[in-house]
Amino acid sequence: MDKSTKLIKSKSPSVEIVNVKKTNGTQGKLTKSSALTSADRSKSMTTLRKQEAKLSKRSMSDEKLKTPSRPRKIPPVPTDQTPVAQLCPMKSSTTTKSELTSFRTPVKRFFSDHIISQSTPDCFGSVQFETPRGKSDIVVDDEATIYEGENSNLTVGIRIRPMNFKELNDPKILSVVKVKGTDIIVDCESTQHTFHYDHCFVSYTDTSRPTHASQKIVFDGMVLPLVHNAFEGYNVCLFAYGQTGSGKSYSMMGSESITSTLSVPCDDAGIIPRFCYEIFLQAALNNNITTVEISYFEIYNEKIHDLLGNNSNISGSKRAPLKVREHPVLGPHVVDLTQHVVQNYEDLQTWLKVGNSQRATAATGMNEKSSRSHSIFSIILTQEQKDSTMSKSSKLVDTSRRSKINLVDLAGSERLSQTCASGDRLREGVSINKSLLILGKVIASLAESTNNRKRGFVPYRESVLTWLLKESLGGNSKTAMLATVSPSSLHLEETLATLRYACQARSIINRVRINEDPHDKLIRELKAEVLKLRGAREGYERQLGPRRLLDSAETTKDKREVQRKQREIDRLKEQLRKTEEQLSLNQKSRAEKLQVAEMCKNTELNFLRRCGIAIEIDFSKKYSTPCLVNLAADPMLSGTLLYLIPPGIVRIGKRKRQSKPVDILLDGPLVAPLHWLVRSSKKVMRWRCKRKAMQHFPLYFFIFILFYICQLVAARSSVFFSGIAVN
């Protein structure tokens, strides 16, 4: 929800009164298949491509033919502008009109109720099979796949959110989803559906219930193995999928608290902060040189916005969307995406705050803070291991492992009839449903490829989301999906669709490998060779006494062999020397990178502080900057005003032509030209009321500010306190 931004400064630049804007992103060798020789495969690929080209040509020419003559009967092409009511197949909805009107989003209807109530996004119906499938026990043979590597099934977990206030208070709404071990049982009117997954979590309103799945339980059960995989050098991806309002963002990010301490994740922290915390914890334990680089972006209406880029313009307008390119080595990637090196969990928290403050969210009929974009938080984890085999004092790096971690919070699939969307929200909803539909297609064709044991065409390029997640979905990545569902009978159809979707995803098998730098691998092999040769040489020397090895070689053949080995040793030594040089260079650039990241972080943080977004009120910290923050009953207003009190004298009062200028400007009939005088130093802050009649200061003070400057209607009910750290 956007709130208007107003930056009001008095003459002194030291005090800022800010009304915050909260803005609402085994080597890959080719092997022969027993079924198809490479010649056959290339032939069939060519045929396939030709068929695709023919098909696309035909569909284009069909469109050309049909468009002018019978415009009304053309099947609607899903575009951002296309109303979903036309895009989706007709299905009935149980939502009543009275239920729809109780939400905050203005209901501006562009379609008749009939059309809206019958619209169901295709993504809910894209999965064909009804019977849930268990994970295939038959592991696909090496010969049946194209790339070498290890097989890795996509792991699927289901999380059921608690019934919300509205659902609990409606006697007609029942809880219809149950968990039994790793099975989910859904009660329909006449039947029961059972689905089997790798993990099932159920969260209750009453968190003291023994089976309640807290954020920690979800993380430990499903995500911790992925952290270990990342440290082993595998690429890792986790994405949250589910209907809007089912708990994806809650699971991925958790709820933020302004007063949360930054050194450890709070109880409500979701997968992303916990993942990061765990990375730093493990990095500290394993004593490797670990570098963590992060990036964070969102895909909003098929456009990519950098959430950590330099958006520090006062107007808060976003940078131009970024582009995706396919790189021969890196694969599809976002061009010019900002990456920051982070050193610890506290840094990371700051970046998360920066990123989350930029994300597009809005209130819809289904969720008060609905994510209107897919967000991808990426971590590049590089580990350089110190060599223990060569020499104890040596700081040589033996090998480097690099894994890419993608943590994806998808926007929720939504039934437009339930979200009551119109205008921008409607356009966003269409775009979200469209990209989820393509994700469904990608999952379906990957699952089919796994079942048929050969790779078919996968429509990755049909949406930005699937294109960017190409490697995570069907390539070299250990991938997990957390599907979130609502337990209520109101969302039965969407819940069943999500569960089927998740079932299908579960049959995908990826080929994964540890990402070692090939150069490092070579060096490691060479080092092993050096050791072998040294051993051999020492063995010779021991056998032959102190004489030179070369002298001892009796035959010309022996001499040649010894000379060859000597040359090899020299070459390897040279190679090692170069590696050491390269390494020190890398380490230097890492330090530089850190410096740049630190500078960027401080700039962004200062900007957010000025906007009142990134405020950490840690009363335990000594000498923190004293500030005044508003507290209001409405959580959207609370913490949105920030008054930084600079050291020295701060004058508060009314502007008068003859009088001295004040630092904090007030207005109102009872305010004197110099009403309050604040003297603050590092240790003490003294407030002196210059007008004795107005000792009941803070309330009046802020009511005036709010009424006069910020024009917030809710001001009268606001309670304020001064967060003044006096140590």
Ligand SMILES: Nc1ncnc2c1ncn2[C@@H]1O[C@H](COP(=O)(O)OP(=O)(O)OP(=O)(O)O)[C@@H](O)[C@H]1O
């Ligand atoms: N497991 C849970 N425990 C407690 N509250 C939850 C849980 N899951 C979701 N919620 C609450 O439900 C509401 C909706 O959750 P959330 O915003 O995470 O949904 P979402 O799936 O991300 O929706 P959207 O796709 O619209 O962004 C939030 O108020 C959230 O706090």
